[in-house]
Amino acid sequence: MKSAKLLTCANRCISGKSNSLPLPKINRCRGLATEARAEPAPNKGARQSASFTLNLFRGVLEPAQVFPFPEPLSDDQRQMLQELVPPVEKFFQEVNDPAKNDADAKIEDNTLSGLWELGAFGLQVPAEMGGLGLSNTQYARLVEVVGAHDLGVGITLGAHQSIGFKGILLFGNPEQKAKYLPRVTGGEYAAFCLTEPSSGSDAGSIKTRAVLSPDGKHFILNGSKIWISNGGIAEIMTVFAQTPVQKDGKTVDKVTAFIVERSFGGVSSGPPENKMGIKCSNTTEVYYEDVKVPVENVLGGVGNGFKVAMNILNNGRFGMAAALAGTQRAALRQAAEHAATRVQFGRRIADYGTIQEKLARMAMLQYTTESLAYMVSGNMDTGAQDYHLEAAISKVFASDSAWTVVDEAIQILGGMGFMKATGLERVLRDLRIFRIFEGTNDILRLFVALTGIQFAGSHLQELQRAFKNPTAHLSLIFSEAGRRATAAVGLARGPDLGPLLAPELRPLAAELGRCVLEHGRSVEAALLRHGKRIVDEQFVLNRLASAAVDAYTTAAVLSRASRAARLRLPSAAHELRLAEAWADEAVGRIPRLLADTREPRRLRQYARLAELGQAVAAAPGQPSPNPLNL
Template sequence: MNRLGNFVIKSGRNAYKSDICTRSLASAAAQRKSTSVDPQDDKNRPNYSFVSNIFRGQVESKEMFPYPDVLSAEQKEFTNSLVDPFENFFSNVNNSVKNEENCQIEQSTLDHMWELGCFGLQPEEEYGGLGLNNTQNARMAQIVGAHDLGVGVTLGAHQSIGYKGIFLYGTPEQKQKYLPKVTTGRTFAAFCLTEPSSGSDAASIKASAKLSDDGKHYILNGSKIWISNGGICDIMTVFARTSEKHLTAFIVERGFGGVTSGPPENKMGIKCSNTTEVFYEDVKIPVENVLGEVGDGFKVAMNILNNGRYGMGATLSGTMKACIEKAVNHANNRLQFGNKIKEYGAIQEKIARMTMLQYVTESMSFQIAQNMDSGSLDYHLEAAISKVFSSESAWYVCDEAIQVLGGMGYMKDTGLEKVLRDIRIFRIFEGSNDILRLFVALTGIQYAGANLKELQKALKNPASNLGFLSQEVSRRAMKQIGIGGCNLGTFVAPALKSQADSISQCIDLFGKTVESLLVKYNKNIIHEQFLLNCLANSAIDIYGSVVCLSRASRAVELNLPTAEHEVSLTKAWCTEASVKIVDNLTRTSSRNYQEIFREMKNISKTVCDNEGVNTTHIV
């Protein structure tokens, strides 16, 4: 019986069977091999990304319908055996208030977390980990998010990004050397990318790593800022320039010498998580500590971030659930003007919207996690959308929960003001939402543009491209007369067909709008950020709607006790989302909005030129 089995017994559960654990680990390892492949390595394979394909006005249903259900019975049993110990720890052992007051996690709490296996959820058992796949990991993240986001950031910085590069790209020797240390050896890890002059623009990194004359070491110099776990880590993934054009990832140990940390940052929230600047002065890194290939640092960094973004959605879905429970408890008991406040329409709307946002967030994160476990290589846009949506929805839900509680919500004792402060960082780190919106829009446009270029090329030599041209002309002609467009209705439960038809029409309009903008702006579309945001927001609402249609249809198919409620959530969400989608797409060609965008540019320029508000005082 290993340490996890002992912990389950201590928590009052029966010990899990060792064969269940073994099969779960083997399955997770097999799934992981496929999800660590770089999708850019094979440019000729089909792109199954739902979001990418809607930029062409097409529905790719392979990874959307039916809603995935990847865990075997054994994996579900193994996951459920972890839930009670995790819940018990965060409810009865971890003290989030004391963590914040001390601006650090108590050592006894950290010891408990190491014993529980919190720091090694995904590595295989041979490396000291629990061997969870992405779906199982998401379930654990929900529990963390419901209780303490500061601890969640410490955990995430350690394993979702800190040693994730070793987990995904490490050689057998690197994994054997480092993974046992970070899973059970009580050694913290960190992800060191951001610099004073390079935040979202990772390509502008200045830290350098020069090969020594004897070819045995790289000599690292530079600094990194805002590094979570920066002051407590002994192993870190560091990105530095090995030439003017090449960025490379390295595994760096504090014990190499020349590594120092600044004082902990004084932050708005997540105060118990350690955040510092890290300095590197003539650090000698053995050449065998290159992570991936020399020059592949940017790809390694982006894939580490892409691989872990679903976890943020899962974490925040747990946070939102906890906020909603506090709001509902108050609404059920607070008496005003002769009625419980839950009877008033204004409160009902708040609770409904909060619940809808939680449902969409949870549906997104578990759809992505399960697709990854099924071997998906095309989840990057979906993961970016999940990060944007979940972080903004969590802020809204917590803020509205405070509003439902009124003055009580503003008080520290309720706990919501701490959650609000903790949540704010999630819209910034691991890719700011502003940059990720542009990433979604520009990546999708690039995919659509490649198809448009293929069509333009075919038109120059029609005799040699009759098959392609015939297929394209036929598809476009049928769409013009309302045939052959998107049809999500064939995938959903009958009760949701009307909403599916509305979103299908939105996808058709979305594809036409993208093509129209490409024809109008061509490569200059990259400078039209007002328009790109309209496209990104439309893509977010379309993806959120289709995920809900898929999940609610699964509930109906399985005759789940929550099916009727899930259908109601989906109907309300899709009906409202379709209006927002059409509005955003209409803005891209509206003269009124073009004028608004121009005025906004002028206003911003004037304010910036004057270094602040530029109006005359009334008196």
């Protein structure tokens, strides 16, 4: 299914020479991820990575960031969390009123002032600049508490620090940090201003412009942004605009990030948007008219705005998974309490198989979401560099799972769940946006697939180069040939994970290993079949991405449950059952998903669906009349 826009937002694909294996070099995934890394130069070797998901696309099971489950907290950090969590829990139970926030479409003033006093708006800012200096894992735990109580408040907090001033933390120079970080922890709100009317996922198509003033002291900023969280209340904004830069003797436009203050003048906001959910969070349009931005407020360098934006989004996605793990835990508790007390036909509804299955699947989804959040945050805290695909998977999985869990909680409560009094209808409305913003789930799946394919392709291209000069690359040729041969006859063995896994989970880990090998073969087959056209084969890409999600979530739960068994936690038996239940179904789906990337019947169905979709779009709507033809 061809789409010019998705060529720019889901990576452009450039093939090699026509007489060579058509492997793609994917340049950029606009609007949702890091700039893709360039293909390694000849003789320097393909890029290596400890990422589980990147290596999955090669058919290699890389355990470094998965087994054992991360343990990143020091004793002092754990003690700090023990001191922070109870007052935050108490605050949300006794002070914050989510129903009133939703009804009034604003957060109560006493709630906001209390959150500032708690330090909730500066969780990861260094203590010497007014924040709490929390690690990613500590941050995840507190965000989980917020997600269990009020997602609208969570968006206000997240828009401020997870993306609003996160660029200053990641890319700010010492002077920028010293000037702005004390302010964003001392009462001034921040916002992340990227989206425009003509650019949603395609962040590279923004129209807002900034031109250097004649005296060279300012950039003159003009344009507008839409759907900006905290847009009407933010004093400090990270704004992205096109700027003219010199490249190869020509003037071209490249995106640059700026720190913009409302007090600069020329900054205004529209009225708050009337939204489906997260009503209490402030969402507005923001306008910039001849705003004079000092040159020292360029963030990350002129022309590097795309890199800044994507790293901000990548860095914060694990927080969404943590928040939604809390949401799911709260909804599951509410559903379980109702099921344990509601009597129908002389029995508690919890005694019926249908309700038991719902509760079990809700628990599996919550456990898996939580495992992803803390695995990604733990990897980040222990210095991992390649976690972007795993962070994207955590966001996709968490937002899809939270919708299912809360929907099922409403179903278990029946008519009572549909009433406002239970609060679940508000949570369901709040949840819907999570599958859309900070990278839509549809685009993120394409990002996972295309970035993984690029990584696999770079290794295959290295092998191609080796065959052009075989005497100089015998070790590479023989090692790769050996790996492929043993895989082909079913003798390939991955790393020995036995000591890192609970005995009950080892058979499922072995099955996961076989799925990883098959994933790599399926990626290579897709590249051979489609070549540079792979970027347009979204039906195939989506199945490869879904298989990657199942593989990574399986690894995460196997690792976490094994940790519980190793530490002999009271919950270990339950965690082992959860992991077995999730992994058994997930590894069962992977072969079917991978087969769907190549089976002629499925490929014919994809072509049929593409034609149907095009016909509906052209109509627009359902082209066929109702049966009465009236």
